[in-house]
Amino acid sequence: MKVLLTHDVEHLGKAGELKDVSGGFGRNYLIPKGFAVLATKGQIRQAEERMAAQRRRAEASRKDAQALxxxxxxxxxxxxxxxxxxxxxxxxxxxxxxxxxxxxxxxxxxxxxxxxxxxxxxxxxxxxxxxxxxxxxxxxxxxxxxxEGGLPATIDEGPSDQDVPQL
Incomplete structure (x- = not known):
């Protein structure tokens, strides 16, 4: 049975991919859970159009990112x-x-x-x-x-012996 995945399914494929699965797996699990639809010519064409649009958007965002x-x-x-x-x-x-x-x-x-x-x-x-x-x-x-000030800060340790007047 050929199905078109509508969501990513672990160990099977990503959304938009066309997969050949056993009849029971498709009828009893993938289609009722909404993970896939039966692959008809119309569904396949729509999926291809969505994938092409997604590739165009990704390419446009890549060009924008490279310019930035x-x-x-x-x-x-x-x-x-x-x-x-x-x-x-x-x-x-x-x-x-x-x-x-x-x-x-x-x-x-x-x-x-x-x-x-x-x-x-x-x-x-x-x-x-x-x-x-x-x-x-x-x-x-x-x-x-x-x-700040352009020079590294130093700690002022008070007046040195040379700065103190002699009595």
Whole structure:
């Protein structure tokens, strides 16, 4: 019996595929549960049209993602933050901050969940951060975290012996 799958069925196939199954499996399980319909010429034609439309949409989204990747690949994002001892930040730079900086600097809205940052940035320095637009479209932005004032913060330990007037 030939059936056209309407949903993904584990160990059988994905939605839109034409499968040859035993009569009992099709009549007693797949068709009553709504996982498949009997494969007629009309159903097969509709499935092919849906698959073609889906491929066109996927290709269009791939082109959009590649154009977006070309715009943001290699862009440097500068963050000026307050730092404490050993160039550690008060707070951190997160994927939300990076998404907001891309929006402000380039006018491109990027979903924060697509920015691959294993953990928030907590030290000054330069970091290469991937932005996963699609599974194979991953531009890299350069995140540069600098301390306020341009120099690393140092702890003031009070006046030294040379600064104290002699009596």
């Amino acid at each position: 990747a070309a715009r943001i690949n290699g862009v440097s994002l500068h963050f000026v933050v307050r730092v404490g001892e050993q160039d550690r930040l008060y707070g951190s730079v997160t994927n939300v901050d990076i998404a907001e900086k891309i929006q402000a600097q380039l006018g491109i809205e990027v979903d924060r969940r697509k920015i691959e940052l294993e953990e928030p940035i907590k030290r000054t320095g330069a970091y290469a951060v991937k932005v996963r637009l699609l599974s194979d479209v991953e531009p890299v932005v350069n995140v540069i975290v600098e301390p």
